[in-house]
Amino acid sequence: MGRIFEGMKRFLIDHFDAEGLEPVDDETLAFRLEDEDGHEWGCMAVAVEAAEQVIFYSVALQPVAAERRDEVMRFVTMANYGMQVGNFELDLQDGEVRFKTAIDIEGVELSDGLIRNLVDLNLMMMGVYHDGLTAVMSGESTAAEAIAGIEDDDEDEDEDEDDD
Template identity: 45%
Template sequence: MSNHIENFPLGKELTLNDSSNPLTIHTTSLSLTKQNHQIIECRLTFQVTPELYHRIDTEKLFNLKPEVRAPMSGGNFLPSGDIQIETTLQPDLLPQLLEKASTAEEAANYLLQLCQQPENPLTNKLLSTESWLCLSVKQQQPNGEVGYNTFWNYLNPSTINDPEATSEELSAGIVNFFQEWTQANLAEATQNATSEFLEGISSIFNELVDETFSDTEEDTTTNQSIFTAIVNFFESDQWQFVKIPETSALRLLFRGENGQWTCYAQAREEQRQFVFYSICPVKAPENKRLAITEFITRANYGMIMGNFEFDFDDGEIRYKTSIDVKEDNLSLALIKPIAYANVMTMDEYLPGIMAVIESEVEVKEAILRIEG
């Protein structure tokens, strides 16, 4: 799936709003990213003086919280020379912009026009610093480029909100950012510091992708929507999730002791069924698929709640649990064991799967290490 980027050079002053004082920046370009002829992202790039960057840094404008910043690369910023900042518009505001623009030039001109209009809380939200997520901060110096990327450059909000995004894309972004952060902070990071970092990322990720279903009410009849029930459960259990558009399914992220992976919670309304999947974060390469087939067969023998599934064509491995409630209501108490038995099983068997894929461990030995 290829993306097409339409770029429009600006070179004009743009005044943005924050909680205290207006912020005037020198814009350099605005770009729109199209996927299958549909606009999925708007980026704004601008330059600021080191003094103005100090304010942005101190006040954490453009969502520049410490926990989303990757380590500095190339040195430190100099007190002279402009600093370039690239941002992306929050996905939930993109439709508002696209009501007035279908090209990068039209989008740029619309933002400039908003600056000249009277205060309007609705339209001026596009001009709020909180509405833009910083992707990178760079400064060109005599010895090269200095700066840093942010979490959103590794896992772009447009990817998070894309229902066709694969589990590999989501996992890779998080893992790459965390690895860079860990390598730079390992010498000084304590367990508490790492825990605070993960909590910060989790909170920010939750703010961006967690769907709000405040109008959803608990229905105690057997006609209750399966989807309503699973949304209520994952909200009350504080999971981070994304509702997949035009489906009755949620995409979730889960971190176990042995890894992190994508999960899917699916409602089959007509059949009155709830299905939960854990998608293994790695696919089996062709030369390991026979071995993984044996591993899955051995692992499934004796399974009570759920089973592993293996797509021999593309190497995807997943664990499935489900429940049928044709004559009953899908309560939170019924959902919980389906979800947690699933992720606990994937977490338990993941080291064995990785051992078979990445080393020459015999399948039987890998199973014995898990089951004893």
């Protein structure tokens, strides 16, 4: 196992109570996470040693049902538009939906700070979009309604910060 894999593994063990943290293969660590709001999802940290890249995924626990994939695809597209770092992905074949952040560390020392920024942003974004995503997956909401709700919540938080 290479330096990237070992660095990720050490970071995840040191910074998370990662339930069931286990190597999937020589490049991938997987675990399940529950955030402070009670949302649960799977996480995968991938070390692409040959390309000197680190990829972190937050993965919805259930695949999107075939009949909901078009609407979830709209949600993913709307969520991704304007997103500065990271993106949602939807596998139209099997319905897996996940959020990805990645960094290229060629010629750079892999530090806890780099990994923390990669992982924390990923987890924050999955937490922000989780309720909307699951509502669209279940058919409780359209993509447009879910995104509007998320953006309204985000604007409300920005206004609260401006008032301080």
